[in-house]
Amino acid sequence: MAVKKKFPYRAAVVACNGGCRSAEGEAGCADGCIGCKACIDKCKFGAISINEYGVAEVDEEKCIGCGACAKVCPQKVIHVHECANYIVVKCSNKKKGAEAKKQCNVSCIGCGICEKTCTAGAIKVKDNCAVIEESICLSCGMCAVKCPRHVIHDLHGILTEIR
Template identity: 40%
Template structure:
């Protein structure tokens, strides 16, 4: 019988939750073109989640219900596209896009893709955003979660976990 370590403690801070880096602007679930880098709506992550925290939404992509997610990483490990990541739930602003194609291709294949326009970078009062590999990237150490980037993004590629800033 294994000994129980009674001195072990849970790590401090919030438990990470799963986040899918795809907003579902590609009409793949309707037989249209796909961006090639986003969610394909296969449902593997849904089957992997024993907490029923993830489902395929009306846009045909996986979406995580943060209140149900226990941070077990099963969905992340099973995702064939590798676009599910574990995030700190106290950091609500996220880039909901994994596409790093050139802007013209991104526009053609997805209505919610990041097109590297830089508006989010210019609008961030905390200087927490950069364009990396034709894609918005947030420095969460600097981000103050004001939501300015989400409200200014012309494509809706940046959103917040609480729904305070409406999707485009």
């Protein structure tokens, strides 16, 4: 189904990469996607599916950025972003460093490297997790390249692997 999009293009993104569920029998972190499918049921455009890690994943081509999925997400890990800003944080874990590492092999540990790397001042660590202020972000991707945990992603797959 082709969707007519309005400029600026917007789409939902899930701030969870499912790394905590990649090991057999893992339940995942308390702050991430729980795979409840509420977002799938709410999306009228078929833009959301559950990936191989058991977490929601948005097809940006089908998504119109209405935000209906974000409103029903019980974990509040879905947000709408401007598609021009293709650098996103794929984690919502609020645990501190060592504890976050135990829960997920690709969770943000709040180390602050991204914050120090960002020349625009667009990324801050809040509640032990990186957050990008899209209105300031230049989409240069330096935060994604420098992230030691590979939590910050380039949705176009140029600077980081698409996952």
